Amino acid sequence: MDSHTSPPLPPPGPSDGGNNTIRAAIMAVVVAVFAGYLMLWVMMPTNVYRQIWLPELRAQTASTYFGTTQGATYLVFTLPVLFIAALGCVWEARLDTAALRLGLVGNIALSFLFFPVTRGSSVLPLFGLTSEASVKYHIWLGHIVMTLFTAHGIAYIIFWAATHQLSEMVKWEKTGVSNVAGELSLIAGLVLWATTFPRIRRKMFELFFYTHHLYILFVFFFVLHVGISYTCIMLPGFFLFMIDRYLRFLQSRRAVRLTSARVLPCQTLELNFSKAKGLSYTPTSIMFMNVPSISKLQWHPFTISSSCNLESDKISVIIKGEGTWSKKLYQLLASPVSVDRLEVSIEGPYGPASTDFLRHDLLVMVSGGSGVTPFISIIRELIHTMTTLKHKTPQILLISSFKNSTDLTMLDLILPISGAPSESANLGLQIEAYVTREKQPTTQESKTIRTVWFKPNPSDAPLTPILGPNSWLWLCAIISSSFIIYLIFIGILTRYYIYPIDHNTNKIYSSSSRAVLHILFICIGIVVTATIGFLWNKNSNAREVNQIQNMEGATPVGSPNSWYYNADRELESLPQQAFSQTVNVHYGKGQILKESSVGVLVCGPKKLRHEVAKICSSGLAANLHFESISFSW
Structure with a gap:
């Protein structure tokens, strides 16, 4: 071979074809958005725009934050250009990397999602907030979480399709990230999300109420998807919510007089x-x-x-x-x-x-x-x-x-x-x-x-404080002791069962099994400590309850x-x-x-x-x- 002759270039691989496909798709979106943007400039001097389009745009975008006119300007003339610029950034950063970043940012919002709906929270009062007044933050965070996670999932699916790796969608790895678990979590979240929009929630409240319980599947498969180590980022908010939810369950078991x-x-x-x-x-x-x-x-x-x-x-x-x-x-x-x-x-x-x-x-x-x-x-x-x-x-x-x-x-x-x-x-x-x-x-x-x-009725009882007059001290004890119980149980299990499997044999302990055990011990710690606190205070309140029931006589005439x-x-x-x-x-x-x-x-x-x-x-x-x-x- 002549020393001055360059070796032939290798044939384009799947990744090259995939990149070209992704680039073509992004360019198609960019061209469509830019064409619409130019059309608005053309239509601006016409009566159709000024008398029909513009009043409707302003009516739909008017708010106390941007006024009656600024919102329409943002939507029509600012966002299209910024959207094109953002797409360019996504392409330059590669779609797989961008998809990963979307998931990471989504987990930040997820970490704060459950704080506003922890009704008996000891955190919100520190900031002068209550749960009922903070529901709006839960709604905002929920929309952000699902937008980012949906974009995260779609971006990965597009990337796998473009690089001929769609088989990744059916993989449940023994260690690391489980794609199937992530897809199940996303599906549960999408069904839940679809019923949260005001028009559906107000007209079909029962549907909204029942589907909202899919948060259990959403969080469970999310833990299996990313593993327990990464879940610890969002664990604090969900841990406090679980304690509050179980205490509410205990309180609601008895009918009130x-x-x-x-x-x-x-x-x-x-x-x-x-x-x-x-x-x-x-x-x-x-x-x-x-x-x-x-x-x-x-x-x-x-x-x-x-x-x-x-x-x-x-x-x-x-x-x-x-x-x-x-x-x-x-x-x-x-x-x-x-x-x-x-x-x-x-x-x-x-x-x-x-x-x-x-x-x-x-x-x-x-x-x-x-x-x-x-x-x-x-x-x-x-x-x-x-x-x-x-x-x-x-x-x-x-x-x-x-x-x-x-x-x-x-x-x-x-x-x-x-x-x-x-x-x-x-x-x-x-x-x-x-x-x-x-x-x-x-x-x-x-x-x-x-x-x-x-x-x-003997089966009914007066309403009593669930954790007695010292409820905040009891809540502090439940939060602390339940987490300590979880740490003790998982520490013993890891040291004497999981660690020997990972280091003394050729086997590797399943990440999903590890995550399930962590969830189990968290639940055990919460159930044990919260039940003890509830029963202790229930017995303390029993004397006052009996006194109230004995004082209640027959039904008055008028x-x-x-x-x-x-x-x-x-x-x-x-x-x-x-x-x-x-x-x-x-x-x-x-x-x-x-x-x-x-x-x-x-x-x-x-x-x-x-x-x-x-x-x-x-x-x-x-x-x-x-x-x-x-x-x-």
Whole structure:
């Protein structure tokens, strides 16, 4: 061979053809996006763009973050170019490397995914957060996780197809990454993700609720996919969630004593439960409720309307019959056929560690529909503060909007069913009620509240704190001891069983088997310690529970201290008369908030919250303190 002659080049291999295929696919996407981008520039001077396209774009992209016009500009003229640039980066970094990076970044988001939904969290209060107020972060993180993991999976599938390695999709390696486990995890996540979008979640809540339990399969196969060592990155959040979830399971095993229900003509209920005096909670707290006779699996959150200080032995929730589940519950209790007992299980209550409503001279509380519920708990708490603690309370202006005049009866629930101290008439409360879908009062045959009393049942018990009065110390002990038990068990197993197999024989211990054993010992540690803590405190609470059950006599003949708006009262009292006189009713839509130097709380539909926030941020008053209370996610 001539020394100046170069050897022939090797034929192109599979990887070269694969790279060309990937490059062609990326270029096709780039050309399509760039063509659309140029078309928008061409259409911009036309009436079609300015009168039809642009208004629709602005309507779809308007937000409180980017304004009414900036969002459309970002979407149409900024994102296409940035998307093309990002695709170029993906190509330059190679698709397999990019797919790996997507998975790594997705695991970062997964590490924080379960913190917001740990209801009894000891972490969130450190940042002034509650679980119900943090659900929105769980939603955002969930979308991020599934977007990244979906892109991670699709990128690998494209890479394997382009490089003629599709057989990788059916491989379950004994050590290292298991592709099949990753695919199963992704499938479970995609089914779960598909039902979380608002339109599907609100119209088909049961489907959303049931499919959301696929998180168990999602996490299980994720652990098998990446191995236990890499799982430890996201383990803390999920470990705390598992403890909280098991404690909620233990709490929900026993039915809670339902003492009475107030049935309103506007398809609204107030349920009153017996509780131990040691159970404390703050205003605006929530609890989750299950009624097996309606659905054994469904749990629904409701805002607590009572005050644990004013009503030391009762806890109440108000339920508006809007969904399928709540309508069935209303029909059950509103039926002329008397119900002697209703089996109910409860998880909670959960709420902020503390509230500070006394720092304002005036409280303006703006509500829409059932959004008045948390404000009822605040008003009852302020009644206790004024009458029992003898502290000065702020003046209260409650501005409530309702669709129909029958909904006005929700204001009748401001006073508890057990009545209120006579001094509560001096509470500075003014109520401005707006009926938005009626122009004038309507005549109705009945606007009274019907009270249903339930007979005591030995199988029902008052609601008690799941870990007793020292719940935070018990939770600390459970978290610490359960993890120590896990470390001890897995340490012994590794040292005397797995280590000899890996180092003293020609065998290699399966990564999947190792991961399953870690999951098993984590569960054992949690079940053992949480069960001990629960049973210990259950026995401690038994004496108080027996005392409460012995004090509960036969069903009363009439409901005590009920009061009605525009209707006959069963019993007259000074607080009832005073509160009924504080209500001013307005018909038709109007300006329901005027400028003032006050603390402003708002709870209701998203549009109402945004309108009130806009007024508070407009600069009309120098000392407005705005706070949104939202439980709709």
